[in-house]
Amino acid sequence: MHKRVLLAVASMIMLVPVLGVRAAEDKEQKMTADQTQQRYQRKSITYLGIKVWPGVRASAEHLALVERIIRSKIELPRFDYNSVNIGSSTSLDQFISTLREFVKKRAVDRAAAEAEYEARFKQARVYMKDIDRIMNSAYLYQINVKGLSVYRGKCPEKKLLALAMGCVPGAEGMLAKLDASVTFWHANLIDESKPPYKLIKEVTHDTAWGFAELALEVLKNPDKLPQVMHSAGLTATQKAASWLAEWLSKGMKQIPDFKLKTPVQAALSDGVEFMLGKGEGVRMDDTYEVAEFNAAGKKSLIGYVKVRKIGDAKGTGEGTPSYAEKVKEKRKFVGGEQLFEHPMIGLSVGASFIFEFAVKDVLGQDGAGLYPGGAVYVDYDLAPLFNWPEFYVSTEVDFLYVPTDYTGWSVYLIHGMAGFKKKWYAESLIFTLGLRGGISYYQVETGFGSYEGDSIGAGADAYFGIEYYIIPEFSFFSKIGGRFFTNPLDAAVLQGDVDPEMGGFVQLGVIGSF
Numbered sequence: 001m002h003k004r005v006l007l008a009v010a011s012m013i014m015l016v017p018v019l020g021v022r023a024a025e026d027k028e029q030k031m032t033a034d035q036t037q038q039r040y041q042r043k044s045i046t047y048l049g050i051k052v053w054p055g056v057r058a059s060a061e062h063l064a065l066v067e068r069i070i071r072s073k074i075e076l077p078r079f080d081y082n083s084v085n086i087g088s089s090t091s092l093d094q095f096i097s098t099l100r101e102f103v104k105k106r107a108v109d110r111a112a113a114e115a116e117y118e119a120r121f122k123q124a125r126v127y128m129k130d131i132d133r134i135m136n137s138a139y140l141y142q143i144n145v146k147g148l149s150v151y152r153g154k155c156p157e158k159k160l161l162a163l164a165m166g167c168v169p170g171a172e173g174m175l176a177k178l179d180a181s182v183t184f185w186h187a188n189l190i191d192e193s194k195p196p197y198k199l200i201k202e203v204t205h206d207t208a209w210g211f212a213e214l215a216l217e218v219l220k221n222p223d224k225l226p227q228v229m230h231s232a233g234l235t236a237t238q239k240a241a242s243w244l245a246e247w248l249s250k251g252m253k254q255i256p257d258f259k260l261k262t263p264v265q266a267a268l269s270d271g272v273e274f275m276l277g278k279g280e281g282v283r284m285d286d287t288y289e290v291a292e293f294n295a296a297g298k299k300s301l302i303g304y305v306k307v308r309k310i311g312d313a314k315g316t317g318e319g320t321p322s323y324a325e326k327v328k329e330k331r332k333f334v335g336g337e338q339l340f341e342h343p344m345i346g347l348s349v350g351a352s353f354i355f356e357f358a359v360k361d362v363l364g365q366d367g368a369g370l371y372p373g374g375a376v377y378v379d380y381d382l383a384p385l386f387n388w389p390e391f392y393v394s395t396e397v398d399f400l401y402v403p404t405d406y407t408g409w410s411v412y413l414i415h416g417m418a419g420f421k422k423k424w425y426a427e428s429l430i431f432t433l434g435l436r437g438g439i440s441y442y443q444v445e446t447g448f449g450s451y452e453g454d455s456i457g458a459g460a461d462a463y464f465g466i467e468y469y470i471i472p473e474f475s476f477f478s479k480i481g482g483r484f485f486t487n488p489l490d491a492a493v494l495q496g497d498v499d500p501e502m503g504g505f506v507q508l509g510v511i512g513s514f
Contacts, residue, residue, distance in 0.1 A: 286344075357503045378395050416438050
């Protein structure tokens with residue numbers, strides 16, 4: 001008998017570590033399964049209207065334009081929307097309290113509750129046919145205009161600032177300055193023991209500027225000036241609002257409740273398939289993080305993918321999957337990993353050193369020319385507009401120093417160009433081809449003052465580039481290309497023949513993407 005008891009006890013003792021290991025394995029499997037099965041759940045959001053801060057003296061037309069543009073970037077296909085206007089006479093607390101009262105009374109007598117509250121809801125542009133959707137909306141949002149001024153002024157003299165605003169330094173026009181934000185709340189219409197709503201986040205960004213130039217012929221015609229200034233003011237406001245709305249939309253997508261996420265449906269040799277699509281507003285070239293989780297639920301980033309094909313899949317798992325190309329991989333994707341949206345606005349800014357080699361010196365000096373300098377460029381991804389992956393419109397300005405043997409002379413050569421760029425990914429490497437056209441400008445200071453002859457040429461260049469992808473926001477790049485520009489300089493001033501600017505260039509730099 002004692003032997004049997006001892007044997008049973010010994011068996012139980014031996015089973016403890018086995019059961020412990022099995023329990024740990026079960027916990028790890030459950031944790032991994034829970035974390036890697038996260039799916040975006042479609043949200044319903046109620047728009048409460050626009051709040052204009054005291055002191056803002058913009059016209060109703062300008063405010064309506066700002067509201068329309070910001071709403072177009074916030075109300076994305078991933079959401080269902082309701083729109084109300086609580087007005088200045090009703091606070092957010094009062095509006096939600098009214099909804100709470102209605103919920104309770106409708107549970108007792110629906111007809112009586114609807115009759116009692118119909119007039120009160122209509123004051124906020126809410127009708128009974130919409131009330132069920134609003135009550136099921138867990139989220140609320142409001143646009144806040146903290147500052148909006150539109151006035152006549154000049155494009156900034158600083159070249160980089162003028163480039164960012166898309167205007168000619170010193171040009172006369174209309175300026176718009178906009179400061180706005182979007183506030184999101186989580187609503188609570190049922191549990192009266194808790195507050196009626198909770199602040200999720202106020203999404204903000206730096207003040208946005210817009211500029212619209214006034215033509216010289218208009219400035220000379222006082223009769224047409226007021227009408228043209230009004231139109232230009234609206235254009236400047238539109239530019240400022242469009243710029244700000246892109247950043248507010250990006251900030252909204254970064255809120256965890258609103259971020260798209262889904263498991264990897266299938267891992268392919270060059271990418272992944274996933275079950276999100278047109279219904280959630282997935283766009284060409286969208287970036288997603290690929291992640292895995294350990295037993296403790298800690299997230300580890302293992303790579304990035306970019307969307308190349310958009311299916312009609314839904315977050316619930318039905319439909320044709322979308323496809324995303326692998327652009328960075330820390331370990332091989334095997335399927336079952338988790339995808340998380342990595343919001344970007346499609347804008348990249350690069351800065352580089354540039355060295356140009358001219359077959360013949362542009363100042364007519366003997367031999368070839370070697371001109372060092374710097375360059376800045378801006379790319380904007382057109383893929384979401386045309387569904388062409390990795391297709392960009394590109395602008396660049398470079399500043400070159402031109403050495404000269406002329407005593408007392410100082411010569412700089414500036415190029416302003418615009419064109420298109422195409423990229424191809426090979427995991428962390430990116431290959432690019434670009435074609436651009438534009439103008440060249442010679443800034444010449446002689447020993448007797450500024451050069452007053454023709455100083456603007458025209459031409460084009462083409463290049464091949466390689467980028468090394470570190471993270472979505474940062475890359476290194478190099479370019480090699482050739483260019484041809486006319487030479488406008490007066491041979492009589494230079495005391496010799498001048499040749500076109502013709503040769504090659506090399507660039508090394510960094511890229512910041514947003």
